[in-house]
Amino acid sequence: MTKNGKDKLRVGIIFGGRSGEHEVSLNSAQSVMRALNLDKYDVIPIGIDKNGRWLTGDVIGMLTEGKASSHPATLLPDPKATGLMQLDEGESVGITPALSVVEAAVSQLDVIFPVLHGPYGEDGTVQGLLELANLPYVGAGVVGSAVGMDKAIFKQVMTASGLPVLPWLLVQSHDWRQRPYKIIEQIEAILTYPLFTKPANLGSSVGISKCASREELQAGLDEAASYDRRIVVEQGVNVRELEVSVLGNAEPIASVVGEVRPRREFYDYVAKYVSDDSELIIPADLTEAQSDEVRRLAVQAYKAIDCAGLGRVDLLLDVDNGRFYLNEINTIPGFTQISMYPKLWEATGLPYSQLLDKLIALAIERHEEKESLKKSLE
Numbered sequence: 001m002t003k004n005g006k007d008k009l010r011v012g013i014i015f016g017g018r019s020g021e022h023e024v025s026l027n028s029a030q031s032v033m034r035a036l037n038l039d040k041y042d043v044i045p046i047g048i049d050k051n052g053r054w055l056t057g058d059v060i061g062m063l064t065e066g067k068a069s070s071h072p073a074t075l076l077p078d079p080k081a082t083g084l085m086q087l088d089e090g091e092s093v094g095i096t097p098a099l100s101v102v103e104a105a106v107s108q109l110d111v112i113f114p115v116l117h118g119p120y121g122e123d124g125t126v127q128g129l130l131e132l133a134n135l136p137y138v139g140a141g142v143v144g145s146a147v148g149m150d151k152a153i154f155k156q157v158m159t160a161s162g163l164p165v166l167p168w169l170l171v172q173s174h175d176w177r178q179r180p181y182k183i184i185e186q187i188e189a190i191l192t193y194p195l196f197t198k199p200a201n202l203g204s205s206v207g208i209s210k211c212a213s214r215e216e217l218q219a220g221l222d223e224a225a226s227y228d229r230r231i232v233v234e235q236g237v238n239v240r241e242l243e244v245s246v247l248g249n250a251e252p253i254a255s256v257v258g259e260v261r262p263r264r265e266f267y268d269y270v271a272k273y274v275s276d277d278s279e280l281i282i283p284a285d286l287t288e289a290q291s292d293e294v295r296r297l298a299v300q301a302y303k304a305i306d307c308a309g310l311g312r313v314d315l316l317l318d319v320d321n322g323r324f325y326l327n328e329i330n331t332i333p334g335f336t337q338i339s340m341y342p343k344l345w346e347a348t349g350l351p352y353s354q355l356l357d358k359l360i361a362l363a364i365e366r367h368e369e370k371e372s373l374k375k376s377l378e
Contacts, residue, residue: 002068002359002369003363004278007278008039008040008041008042009040009041009042009110009111009360010041010044010107010109010110010111010334011036011041011042011044011109011110011111011112011113011360012041012044012045012046012048012084012107012111012113012260013029013032013033013043013044013045013111013113013115013118014046014047014048014113014115014121014304015028015045015046015047015048015059015115015116015286016029016030016048016049016050016063016112016116016120017048017050017052017116017117017118018048018051018052018120019116019117019118019119019120019121019122019202020049020118020202020206020227021117021118021206022050022063024061024117024334025116025117025121026060026064027049027297027334028096028113028115028117028265028334028335028336028339029045029060029335029338030060031335031337031339032113032115032335032356033045035337035356036353036356037353037357038104040168040357042107044056044058044059044084044107044109044164045059045061046059046073046084047058047059047060047062047070047073047323048116049062049063051073051176051224052120054072054073054074054087055070055071055072056070056071056073056084056086056107057070057071057072058070061225065283066285070088071086071087072086072322073085073087073312074087075087075129075133075135076133077129077132077133078132078133079134080147081131081133082108082109082133082134082135083107083108084107084109084297084336085108087337095190095226108258109135109370110136111135111136111137111138111360111363111364111367112130112135112136112137112138112363113137113138113263113356113359113360113363114126114127114130114137114138114139114332115332115335116318117322117332117334118202118206119149119202120333121332122145122330122331123145123146123149123150123201124141124143124145124149126147126293127139127140127141127142128142130339135367136363136364136366136367137367138309138359138360138362138363138366139308139309139331139332139359139363140305140307140308140309140311140331141306141308143305143306144305144306144307144308144311144331144332145332146305147306148305148311148328148329148330149201149331150200150201151198151199151200151232151328152170152200152230152232153327154305154328155168155232157304157305158301158304158326159260161207161273161300161301161304163300163301163304163326164221164235164297164323164324164325164326165326165327166237166316166327167191167234167235167372168191168232168233168234168235169186169187169190169191169192169232170200170230170232170233171183171187171221171230171231171232171233171234171235172229172231172247173224173225173229173230173231176221176225176231177225179217180221183221184214184217184218187217187233188214191234191235192212192231192235193211193212193217193236194210194211194212194235194236195210195217195220195233195234195235195236196208196209196210196211196212196220196232196234196235196236196295197209197211197217197220197221197223197224197233197235197253198224198231198232198234199224199227199228199230199231199232199240200228200230200231200232200254200373201228201230202227202228203342206227206229207224207228209222209223209224210236211236217233221233227236228310230322230353232311233365237316237318237319237320238319238320239317239318239325240259240261240284240316240317240319240321241259241260241261241262241316241327242257242258242259242260242286242294242314242315242316242317242324243257243258243259243260243283243312243313243314243315243344244256244257244258244291244294244295244312244313244315245299245310245311245312245313245339245340245341245342245344245345245348246298246299246302246307246310246311246312247309247310247345247350247355247358247362248308248309248362249308249309249362249365249369250365251301252299252302252307253299254295254296254298254299254313254349255282255295255344255345255348256282256283256284256291256344256347256348257284257286257294257344258280258281258284258340258343258344259281259282259284259285260278260279260280260281260340260349261278261279261280261281262278262279263278263279264266264336268349280340280343282343282344282347283347286317290317293324294315294317294324294369295326297313297315297326298313298315301313301326301329305329306332308362308366309359309363309366310331310332310333310341310361310362311329311330311331312329312330312333312340312344313326313328313329313339313361314326314327314328314329314330315327318330326362330339337352342355362369
């Protein structure tokens with residue numbers, strides 16, 4: 001029985017979204033919904049289209065094939081309204097349909113499982129809505145999500161926590177457009193080629209470029225500036241790319257270490273989601289001491305940003321000097337059954353469906369802990 005005395009927990013799966021990782025999110029959500037144990041859970045799909053409209057019903061069909069068997073819905077930022085509310089499309093006002101909330105909820109919800117990658121989903125925005133609605137949800141809270149998403153702030157927190165990151169600079173897109181030659185000179189005075197340019201707030205390696213010359217750096221800065229108002233410029237080194245899955249709230253644990261060996265220049269969007277020629281090695285070919293150090297760094301980084309539930313920590317091993325560097329944390333990593341996060345736990349001894357059970361339990365545990373805290377001075 002659930003904490004509310006029902007036979008099943010009602011789990012809302014939120015997916016899609018307004019980011020460039022919309023399609024990746026659909027794949028992750030379908031995998032999660034197929035693997036959830038229907039003897040334990042009632043699954044309520046909640047899709048968000050590329051314009052930000054929330055839908056329920058046959059959302060996958062709507063978002064992938066344009067089928068009309070779904071309807072507008074919303075969550076209200078009201079702790080007393082813990083249901084998914086259906087929106088009624090009334091007569092249009094100009095070109096915009098008038099929307100009103102139908103009194104009866106489509107479904108009450110016990111816990112939310114966000115499978116939203118990138119901006120407007122992995123960056124604390126949806127987490128803020130769920131906090132206002134007082135709903136338990138899988139994954140990091142507002143702060144952990146926002147810091148994990150912002151590559152610049154993440155690096156600053158790592159440095160403040162005594163954790164290693166590669167040399168880097170932050171460039172404002174506005175400054176780049178106004179003073180390009182000065183920005184180039186500042187970068188070249190501190191860092192050496194090759195360099196990586198990255199939008200500060202974007203996932204799945206979107207907008208990232210490897211730059212081996214001034215001309216490529218200019219193009220890379222232009223590319224990153226087209227996605228974000230802030231750009232991270234990072235020192236390139238000869239590295240091996242390592243990934244660790246972390247699971248837990250107050251006492252997180254780390255999986256075995258995996259390694260990605262891309263056939264392309266680096267593990268970019270095409271390597272992750274289009275090409276199938278990258279080699280995923282589980283476990284990574286490391287000494288026991290190296291693996292222990294990677295897992296230790298991963299857990300420390302996870303705690304440093306106040307992550308919760310889950311996170312995939314990406315690290316770099318400099319093959320020239322043997323040093324490890326924190327690269328980033330993905331607080332809502334890819335979640336298909338062939339994605340690295342669940343694959344690493346599978347290799348550690350935690351199967352996919354049991355991993356989902358654990359994540360839902362962690363969400364409820366964290367919510368109950370927050371509910372037990374004082375909310376007034378009385």
